[in-house]
Amino acid sequence: MFEITRRHQLIILIVTAILIFGGGYRYALWQQRATAESKPALEQLNPSENLEAKELVVHVAGAVEKPGVYRLSAGARVQDAVQMAVARPEADLDLLNLAAPLADGQKLVVPAKQPGLTGGAVPLQNMSGSAPVSATLRNNPFAQPSGDSPASGGGTLVNINTADQKELETLPGIGPSLAQRIIQYRETNGPFKVPEDIKNVSGIGDKRFEQLKDYITVY
Incomplete structure (x- = not known):
């Protein structure tokens, strides 16, 4: 009778250990899956935020061959916008600060040369x-x-x-x-x-x- 009781105790201990280990393993898998599912949502937001931070839109007009709206990378200069719009021969670029930084939503008007200026x-x-x-x-x-x-x-x-x-x-x-x-x-x-x-x-x-x-x- 004593040996049967010990055997039952041993079985109960083994089963309990298996249940605890299995439960912990399943919980770890669930945590890993939840983390993996949350990453794509963050990745869907971050690219657009990074894109907005790395891109600006400017309107180029005046003495250029291709006036219009252009998208440039953040930190772009007046010279970059003028090059994209292709300055006409009569454009007076000396009146512009070609090294000035552009800002999102700005309009750049390229002036034409005037005699005697x-x-x-x-x-x-x-x-x-x-x-x-x-x-x-x-x-x-x-x-x-x-x-x-x-x-x-x-x-x-x-x-x-x-x-x-x-x-x-x-x-x-x-x-x-x-x-x-x-x-x-x-x-x-x-x-x-x-x-x-x-x-x-x-x-x-x-x-x-x-x-x-x-x-x-x-x-």
């Missing part, structure tokens, strides 16, 4: 020369001409990224001291990206910028 100043006339362009176009090459401007035709804009001290001093409200600060700022921090960046220069606030905005450009 020299140096780094941008004319206040539009490409047809019949009417002044808006301050938005003169300060931002990605904008469209609106046909109206508070400035009178025939003047020039001063490129605050390339102008020397004498040129800067021709701007309203800019004397030798402020001109020197502008030069020191761009030498320390790099070129101005937009005209509004000039307000980062000590001594130039919103009021003085209102006097300057129609006379300056960064391209």
Whole structure:
């Protein structure tokens, strides 16, 4: 009777061990399967997110052979967009900062050459020369001409990224001291990206910028 009881105990122990091992094994398989099923869902989301992060869309117009909307990789420059749209012979690329980075949704207008245009100043006339362009176009090459401007035709804009001290001093409200600060700022921090960046220069606030905005450009 004693031997039968021990035999039963041994059998019970073996069966219990098998059940525990089998249950643990099945649980491990279930965990592995659940992990494998969750990965494809993540992989379906990540490619689109990466694609959005690595791609930008810009509209190229103006003096180009193939105006239209182009997709470029993130970090693309103005030069990349101009090359894709194929600049026409009359395109004046010197008026563009070809090294400037593009942003998603921007419009790049490639200007045409105008007789007698020299140096780094941008004319206040539009490409047809019949009417002044808006301050938005003169300060931002990605904008469209609106046909109206508070400035009178025939003047020039001063490129605050390339102008020397004498040129800067021709701007309203800019004397030798402020001109020197502008030069020191761009030498320390790099070129101005937009005209509004000039307000980062000590001594130039919103009021003085209102006097300057129609006379300056960064391209």
